Amino acid sequence: MAMPSSRYALGMTELAITFDDVLSAAERLKGVAHRTPVLTSRHLDERTGARVFFKAEHLQRSGAFKFRGAYSTLSRLTPEQRQRGVVGFSSGNHAQAVALAAQLLDMPSVLVMPRDAPAAKLAATRGYQGRRPGSEVVLYDRLTEDRAALCARIAAERGATVVPPYDHPDVMAGQGTAALELIEQAGPLDALLVCVGGGGLISGCAVAATHLLPGIAVHGVEPEAGNDTQQSLAAGRLVSIAVPQTIADGAQTTSSGALTFPVIQRLVRSIVTVTDAQLVATMRTLAGRMKQVVEPTGCLAAAALLEGVLDLRGARVGVVLSGGNVDLARLAQFFAD
Amino acid sequence: MAMPSSRYALGMTELAITFDDVLSAAERLKGVAHRTPVLTSRHLDERTGARVFFKAEHLQRSGAFKFRGAYSTLSRLTPEQRQRGVVGFSSGNHAQAVALAAQLLDMPSVLVMPRDAPAAKLAATRGYQGRRPGSEVVLYDRLTEDRAALCARIAAERGATVVPPYDHPDVMAGQGTAALELIEQAGPLDALLVCVGGGGLISGCAVAATHLLPGIAVHGVEPEAGNDTQQSLAAGRLVSIAVPQTIADGAQTTSSGALTFPVIQRLVRSIVTVTDAQLVATMRTLAGRMKQVVEPTGCLAAAALLEGVLDLRGARVGVVLSGGNVDLARLAQFFAD
Numbered sequence: 051m052a053m054p055s056s057r058y059a060l061g062m063t064e065l066a067i068t069f070d071d072v073l074s075a076a077e078r079l080k081g082v083a084h085r086t087p088v089l090t091s092r093h094l095d096e097r098t099g100a101r102v103f104f105k106a107e108h109l110q111r112s113g114a115f116k117f118r119g120a121y122s123t124l125s126r127l128t129p130e131q132r133q134r135g136v137v138g139f140s141s142g143n144h145a146q147a148v149a150l151a152a153q154l155l156d157m158p159s160v161l162v163m164p165r166d167a168p169a170a171k172l173a174a175t176r177g178y179q180g181r182r183p184g185s186e187v188v189l190y191d192r193l194t195e196d197r198a199a200l201c202a203r204i205a206a207e208r209g210a211t212v213v214p215p216y217d218h219p220d221v222m223a224g225q226g227t228a229a230l231e232l233i234e235q236a237g238p239l240d241a242l243l244v245c246v247g248g249g250g251l252i253s254g255c256a257v258a259a260t261h262l263l264p265g266i267a268v269h270g271v272e273p274e275a276g277n278d279t280q281q282s283l284a285a286g287r288l289v290s291i292a293v294p295q296t297i298a299d300g301a302q303t304t305s306s307g308a309l310t311f312p313v314i315q316r317l318v319r320s321i322v323t324v325t326d327a328q329l330v331a332t333m334r335t336l337a338g339r340m341k342q343v344v345e346p347t348g349c350l351a352a353a354a355l356l357e358g359v360l361d362l363r364g365a366r367v368g369v370v371l372s373g374g375n376v377d378l379a380r381l382a383q384f385f386a387d
Numbered sequence: 388m389a390m391p392s393s394r395y396a397l398g399m400t401e402l403a404i405t406f407d408d409v410l411s412a413a414e415r416l417k418g419v420a421h422r423t424p425v426l427t428s429r430h431l432d433e434r435t436g437a438r439v440f441f442k443a444e445h446l447q448r449s450g451a452f453k454f455r456g457a458y459s460t461l462s463r464l465t466p467e468q469r470q471r472g473v474v475g476f477s478s479g480n481h482a483q484a485v486a487l488a489a490q491l492l493d494m495p496s497v498l499v500m501p502r503d504a505p506a507a508k509l510a511a512t513r514g515y516q517g518r519r520p521g522s523e524v525v526l527y528d529r530l531t532e533d534r535a536a537l538c539a540r541i542a543a544e545r546g547a548t549v550v551p552p553y554d555h556p557d558v559m560a561g562q563g564t565a566a567l568e569l570i571e572q573a574g575p576l577d578a579l580l581v582c583v584g585g586g587g588l589i590s591g592c593a594v595a596a597t598h599l600l601p602g603i604a605v606h607g608v609e610p611e612a613g614n615d616t617q618q619s620l621a622a623g624r625l626v627s628i629a630v631p632q633t634i635a636d637g638a639q640t641t642s643s644g645a646l647t648f649p650v651i652q653r654l655v656r657s658i659v660t661v662t663d664a665q666l667v668a669t670m671r672t673l674a675g676r677m678k679q680v681v682e683p684t685g686c687l688a689a690a691a692l693l694e695g696v697l698d699l700r701g702a703r704v705g706v707v708l709s710g711g712n713v714d715l716a717r718l719a720q721f722f723a724d
Binding site for chain 1: 720
């Protein structure tokens with residue numbers, strides 16, 4: 051007698067991606083994305099009482115995990131779509147990732163970025179675009195212009211494809227390859243800590259990790275000021291907050307996504323938060339002890355463990371260091387006594 | 388008819404170490420020293436026109452290549468010598484390396500350090516010593532006390548073995564394992580760039596590299612203010628200079644050694660110099676582009692290539708990043724605009 055699968059028996063809705071989607075993304079990224087190293091530190095193992103495996107996505111191309119999602123999404127576009135190019139919006143790592151992925155795949159890209167974005171990020175994005183005809187950075191005014199409307203207009207004018215920063219199945223599956231690789235490199239893990247902005251990284255990673263290791267506890271980490279996902283989990287529905295004030299600029303999202311949130315609800319064990327002071331302490335620890343430059347958002351997951359928010363004594367713990375793009379002048383402020 | 392080997396036919400004197408000594412050191416370091424990763428950067432390859440392989444010794448145990456020489460030297464001591472322990476002098480990375488190696492080999496260590504050494508370095512050295520009876524840091528006054536005499540007295544009192552920072556065959560052979568590994572990891576190289584303080588690292592590396600790759604050009608890099616080895620090569624004999632004023636505190640040596648200099652004379656193609664400003668620019672490049680914290684001395688070799696002192700367009704180039712121990716407050720000064 052055929053039994054219905056438990057998923058349908060329980061009336062669960064389908065999630066936006068499956069483990070096979072992550073595997074397909076990994077196939078598309080092979081030889082293009084870096085298989086970033088896994089870093090360890092005896093000192094930090096002693097301090098936490100855990101065995102910690104840091105997945106070094108700050109050493110990924112474009113300086114953040116975002117390249118995985120951007121490239122794996124763009125590489126699925128049809129020849130016609132490629133010709134018309136892509137439009138992305140972001141003041142940070144997603145812009146650089148889309149610019150680089152588009153350049154590698156030989157298609158034009160338009161990145162819509164705030165006029166007051168750091169000069170270094172504007173320059174890096176333009177640098178990745180190269181001098182390709184049709185590629186450009188379009189600046190907008192945060193206070194007087196509607197970014198979404200601007201993107202939609204550009205996309206309509208060009209027939210270009212909009213690449214959202216997190217709420218897209220291909221983006222989510224691409225980000226999940228970070229966890230897939232980490233588990234291949236480090237072996238079985240008891241827990242996996244991942245930062246949460248819009249939820250693209252953690253949803254992809256949770257799908258990959260819980261498929262490979264059904265007993266693993268996936269924990270998300272948000273900035274204290276921007277705990278929209280924690281609130282959403284408590285409420286059982288998507289909660290939106292005002293733009294949070296935090297140094298974790300990559301996690302200044304006002305809510306997770308319609309596609310990412312159901313994955314978080316189903317597969318993530320808990321969401322914890324860390325303060326900006328804990329992020330600064332973690333940046334200092336990672337620079338001083340591990341000689342690594344990790345941006346504030348990239349320190350979220352590590353901070354939860356190193357600053358004692360989560361006690362995972364005796365466990366094998368994966369921690370994603372998600373990015374390293376931070377201005378040196380800003381770094382100088384964090385490192386000054 | 389048996390021919391004399393060319394070395395003797397040419398009347399050359401024996402060098403202090405051979406390639407076999409480096410191999411033996413590698414054997415002793417196996418499973419103890421980190422096999423540090425080799426880092427690469429598309430951006431820096433484009434900028435230099437070379438294919439660059441950075442040997443990440445700033446990720447070595449104790450934060451610098453010095454652990455290789457210290458451990459491989461201490462591990463050859465007899466049980467009786469181990470019981471009496473070791474004495475080392477250094478204000479920097481050699482002290483931390485000896486302290487850690489002694490602790491791992493279960494022997495007491497005395498480190499003679501200047502009273503005005505950075506608090507972080509004193510704390511790190513004491514931290515590596517642990518609470519072992521007989522292990523201590525002895526402070527001296529740079530202006531009024533004779534460090535060599537103090538070391539000799541402590542060694543005589545305890546029957547302890549003095550571990551010099553560079554002019555010792557076991558130390559030199561241990562440091563040479565960095566080049567051995569780099570060539571195993573990166574494959575054939577046309578050139579190898581190594582910083583020069585007392586010459587321990589470059590002499591060991593030159594022996595290993597020229598044995599494995601007879602055509603390789605080994606270049607040494609000194610701070611402009613401390614070009615004693617460059618002067619010595621020009622003079623054909625060891626030249627001593629006053630303590631040089633440079634931010635490369637690990638290369639503030641006044642001359643290379645009686646054992647290291649002959650190796651440099653025979654096996655090193657050239658010595659070039661870089662300014663402090665070029666070191667700061669390189670620290671910024673390595674942090675901004677490669678997300679790595681490298682101390683000023685650790686940037687010497689990289690600076691020669693990245694700042695255009697050496698033009699190695701088209702070549703496969705190994706660059707040793709020799710250490711990463713720098714106070715965050717100091718780093719903040721270098722990173723501030």
